[in-house]
Amino acid sequence: xxxxxxxxxxxxxLAGGGALAAAFATGxxxxxxxxxxxxxxxxxxxxxxxxxxxxxWQLMDRAEEEISGSNLLIKDPRLTSYLQEIIGHVGGPAAxxxxxxxxxxxxxxxxxxxxxxxxxxxxxxxxxxxxxxxAGVIAHESGHFLRRHxxxxxxxxxxxxxxxxxxxxxxxxxxxxxxxxxxxxxxxxQLGTLLSLFAYSRAMEAEADAMGARxxxxxxxxxxxxxxxxxQLIGEMDASAAYRRKHRRRGSLFDTHPSEGSRLADLxxxxxxxxxxxxxxxxxKSRYLSKIESIRPMLLEDQVKLNDPGASQYLINxxxxxxxxxxxxxxxGEVWRLRNRAGDDVRxxxxxAVAVAYPDAPAExxxxxxxxxxxxxxxxxxxxxxxxxxxxxxxxxxxxxxxQMAS
Amino acid sequence: xxxVGLAIALALSVTASGCVQSRQYADVQFTPPKxxxxxxxxxPDVAVNSLTTGGMSQPxxxxxxxxxxxxxxxxxxxxxxxxxxVLVLARRNELPNVSAEEIADLERLHYAVGNSIALHKYSxxxxxxxxxxxxxxxxxEDAVSLGRRTGYDYALFLYAEDNIASxxxxxxxxxxxAGCFIGFCAPSGGSNQFAYASxxxxxxxxxxxxxVLQTGSQLPGVSFGDIRSRxxxxxxxxxxxxxMKPGSEVGDERTQSAERR
Numbered sequence: 001x002x003x004x005x006x007x008x009x010x011x012x013x014l015a016g017g018g019a020l021a022a023a024f025a026t027g028x029x030x031x032x033x034x035x036x037x038x039x040x041x042x043x044x045x046x047x048x049x050x051x052x053x054x055x056x057w058q059l060m061d062r063a064e065e066e067i068s069g070s071n072l073l074i075k076d077p078r079l080t081s082y083l084q085e086i087i088g089h090v091g092g093p094a095a096x097x098x099x100x101x102x103x104x105x106x107x108x109x110x111x112x113x114x115x116x117x118x119x120x121x122x123x124x125x126x127x128x129x130x131x132x133x134x135a136g137v138i139a140h141e142s143g144h145f146l147r148r149h150x151x152x153x154x155x156x157x158x159x160x161x162x163x164x165x166x167x168x169x170x171x172x173x174x175x176x177x178x179x180x181x182x183x184x185x186x187x188x189x190q191l192g193t194l195l196s197l198f199a200y201s202r203a204m205e206a207e208a209d210a211m212g213a214r215x216x217x218x219x220x221x222x223x224x225x226x227x228x229x230x231x232q233l234i235g236e237m238d239a240s241a242a243y244r245r246k247h248r249r250r251g252s253l254f255d256t257h258p259s260e261g262s263r264l265a266d267l268x269x270x271x272x273x274x275x276x277x278x279x280x281x282x283x284x285k286s287r288y289l290s291k292i293e294s295i296r297p298m299l300l301e302d303q304v305k306l307n308d309p310g311a312s313q314y315l316i317n318x319x320x321x322x323x324x325x326x327x328x329x330x331x332x333g334e335v336w337r338l339r340n341r342a343g344d345d346v347r348x349x350x351x352x353a354v355a356v357a358y359p360d361a362p363a364e365x366x367x368x369x370x371x372x373x374x375x376x377x378x379x380x381x382x383x384x385x386x387x388x389x390x391x392x393x394x395x396x397x398x399x400x401x402x403x404q405m406a407s
Numbered sequence: 408x409x410x411v412g413l414a415i416a417l418a419l420s421v422t423a424s425g426c427v428q429s430r431q432y433a434d435v436q437f438t439p440p441k442x443x444x445x446x447x448x449x450x451p452d453v454a455v456n457s458l459t460t461g462g463m464s465q466p467x468x469x470x471x472x473x474x475x476x477x478x479x480x481x482x483x484x485x486x487x488x489x490x491x492x493v494l495v496l497a498r499r500n501e502l503p504n505v506s507a508e509e510i511a512d513l514e515r516l517h518y519a520v521g522n523s524i525a526l527h528k529y530s531x532x533x534x535x536x537x538x539x540x541x542x543x544x545x546x547x548e549d550a551v552s553l554g555r556r557t558g559y560d561y562a563l564f565l566y567a568e569d570n571i572a573s574x575x576x577x578x579x580x581x582x583x584x585a586g587c588f589i590g591f592c593a594p595s596g597g598s599n600q601f602a603y604a605s606x607x608x609x610x611x612x613x614x615x616x617x618x619v620l621q622t623g624s625q626l627p628g629v630s631f632g633d634i635r636s637r638x639x640x641x642x643x644x645x646x647x648x649x650x651m652k653p654g655s656e657v658g659d660e661r662t663q664s665a666e667r668r
Contacts, residue, residue: 055466059454069511161461162575 032266033206035214035274040092040146046116052158053114053151060115067101067119074102074122074295082291083120083138086131090139090215092146100138106302108233112141114150125292126299127232127315129322131284135216136226143211149204156201209263210270217274222281227267234260236314243310285322297362300331309339326361329354333368348372356385363392367402374405383407427631429646431618432528435541437654439616440491440561440606447502447559447609448486448495449514451478452566455635458598460575470571470635477640478567485644494559504556513549517564520544521605524617541654544614546607554609562609567602567643569634584626599623600631604647615654620647 048054067073074080083100091098099117107123118141128134144150209226217223275281292299304312312335320328333351336344349372355365370385386406390399440446453475456464479495486493499507499514524544527534537543550562572580580597599622606616620643622631632642 051467051469052465054468055456055471058468058471059466066511066515069508071512158459158461158463158465161463162459163461 032269033203033210035210035217035270038143038147038207038211038214040094040211041148042146043093044096046094046097048151052154056151056154057115060113060117063113064099064115064117067103067117068099070103072103072105074104076295079291079295086135087118087138087142089219090135090212090221091142092211092215094142094145098142098145104302106299106306108236110137110141112144112150114145116145118142122295122299122302125295126303127236127318128229128288129232129285129319130225131288131291132216132221132225132282133229134288135219135221135284136212136223136229139215139219140208140212140226142215143208144204147204147207147211149208153201153204206263206266209267213267213270213274217271217276217281220280220282222283223271223274224268225283227264227271230260230264230267232318234264235318236311239314240308240311243308243313289322297327300327304331304334304338307338309335324354324358326355326358326365329358330362330365330368333365337368345372345375349376356388363389363396366392367396367398370402370406426624427620427622427646429618429620430529431616431652432524432542433617433652433654434543434613434615435654437541437615439651439653440489442490444491444561445559446486446491446493446561446563447553447557448482448493448563448565449510449517450496450499451475451482453478453634454567455569455571458570458572458576458596460573460579462576462595464570470569474567474569474634474640477634477637478565478644480637481640481644482565482648484641485648502557505553509549509553513546513553513562514564516546516549517605517607520546520614521564521603521617524605524614525603525619528617529619542614542617545612546614547612550607550609550612554612557609559609561615562607563648564605564607565602565647566604567634567647568600570599571633571635572597580626597624597626598631598633600634600643602643602647606651616651618647618651 048057079102080100083102087098087100088095094116097116101117101119102125103119103121105121105123106126107121108127109121110118110124112118118138120138124137125134128137213223213226216226300316303315306312313332316328316332316335329351333348333355336348336351348368352365352369352372355361356369366385366389370382370387370389373379373382373385376382383406386402389396390402390406393399396402453471454466455470455474456466457470459465479497482495483493494501496502496510499510502510524542526532527537528542553562554560576595576597580595583595601619601621603617603619605614605618607613608615624631632639632646634640634643
């Protein structure tokens with residue numbers, strides 16, 4: 001259901017006999033699904049008519065009530081209306097029915113719920129380089145809804161767990177009775193476990209990719225941007241892993257998703273397939289950047305505080321491919337400073353020094369530039385830089401302390 | 408012969424595993440509200456699922472609606488006997504001067520506190536610092552403020568989940584228990600219920616009483632009150648709230664009451 005779901009919880013696997021389902025899902029190599037074959041299965045104003053789906057929707061309405069009222073949501077109307085506008089472009093026949101929420105979580109993720117509302121994490125907005133990339137992810141999520149993946153996967157699991165239960169009984173496997181209700185007291189409400197039931201199969205993820213490519217191409221975005229998102233994500237994970245001297249985790253993160261390499265290859269072929277030669281496509285880069293400008297410092301701040309220098313550095317360098325600026329240079333310095341290994345202070349100092357040369361350098365860049373200079377023994381220049389910081393941010397919480405140093 | 412003996416022993420243990428369990432905890436000084444008190448029942452969180460053959464809980468919207476209505480009525484009827492004034496919230500925006508967001512926040516706070524109580528009181532992860540202290544949890548200032556603005560003395564939070572075995576599941580249970588007679592027992596869970604209630608004193612913000620109810624049977628066809636019917640809802644509410652004990656009686660010793668059928 002989401003871009004990168006970790007894994008189905010062990011409990012639901014046991015309870016649902018889903019282990020069997022997972023074994024089925026992973027053992028088979030998938031042929032690429034062609035965008036042309038991806039016909040939306042729901043029309044405008046879709047409402048469920050069958051008992052199982054009605055039940056799911058009712059539960060999802062409760063989930064949406066909770067999520068929409070969560071204090072993790074960013075409710076800035078400029079951002080939320082922007083996201084709503086995008087889903088309105090790439091939502092196919094259900095464009096008018098879908099809702100989208102922005103959660104303040106510094107992770108790359110987005111998810112679609114069975115009743116047609118999506119949640120996008122702020123970490124996604126940090127990583128997207130243009131509107132087309134964001135639209136690509138949203139279109140992928142819309143694809144899950146348009147192809148009715150949630151109810152299809154539920155029915156599939158139900159069928160498999162039924163077969164599993166009867167099969168286990170017939171074979172006389174003692175103790176296999178799945179789903180003995182153990183009274184898990186910690187699970188006082190079931191919203192959490194519910195989500196794990198909607199892990200989509202690889203085939204469904206491939207469908208959503210194909211459907212997404214088609215949707216964004218129709219909306220006038222270059223479909224290759226979807227592949228670019230994936231390429232960036234793979235690069236980021238490699239960088240993060242290399243920093244920790246480990247290999248990128250294979251398998252677990254992508255259990256329910258097609259393997260990253262094949263997914264990227266398929267996305268590229270699909271993109272070519274849906275691109276109409278001669279038609280102009282717009283990545284909407286400047287529009288995207290101006291829309292997220294107000295929260296970009298927050299997004300970067302969240303990221304560097306994750307203590308994942310490999311990934312943070314990769315991200316900053318990727319974003320800088322569209323041009324360095326004071327903000328990116330400042331956070332480049334922050335990555336070094338927070339890593340704090342031998343020589344990192346010098347690297348950080350260099351970044352701050354470059355950052356303050358840009359007109360958009362944040363006030364904090366002047367503070368750290370000043371403090372770095374003082375550390376180097378250039379106290380006159382350092383004090384001048386601190387003075388600039390105080391001028392830009394007279395009410396800063398550390399202003400009295402800095403004032404003392406600058407005087 | 409030995410084999411048959413084993414089978415019978417197993418069959419007996421299966422019978423015994425079908426039961427109703429409730430275990431309550433209360434603040435040491437707690438006495439059940441009586442007389443002229445005002446009780447606010449927060450929107451009851453009710454879910455009724457159909458238990459599929461494979462053991463998955465499939466949510467049923469129609470049953471849930473029906474059960475919610477029954478539980479609310481059962482609550483009203485149960486409380487009518489105690490003499491207090493009761494308001495059962497059906498929506499979050501029903502109280503004057505209190506926004507839906509505030510109610511939602513309090514519900515979420517209670518959800519977190521309730522989880523903590525469940526973890527440390529019921530799941531066996533007892534906290535050494537809370538031993539012998541009854542129930543020591545609070546919703547704090549938010550709850551007190553709600554009480555001040557609305558004039559209610561207590562708030563009751565209630566969660567109820569009912570899983571009804573489908574025909575296929577019941578058949579599977581029959582097979583499992585029948586197997587006992589040929590020496591192979593494979594009992595599987597059937598209809599079951601899980602509910603909890605939590606009483607918060609709105610004058611202090613403290614959770615003064617907490618009860619968890621669990622019913623379940625591995626015998627096919629046996630269920631312990633089905634909240635889709637009014638009678639079943641009455642039964643559940645009675646089991647959950649009917650025997651509210653003062654704090655001195657429950658304390659920290661295990662007062663687990665199990666009824667058998």
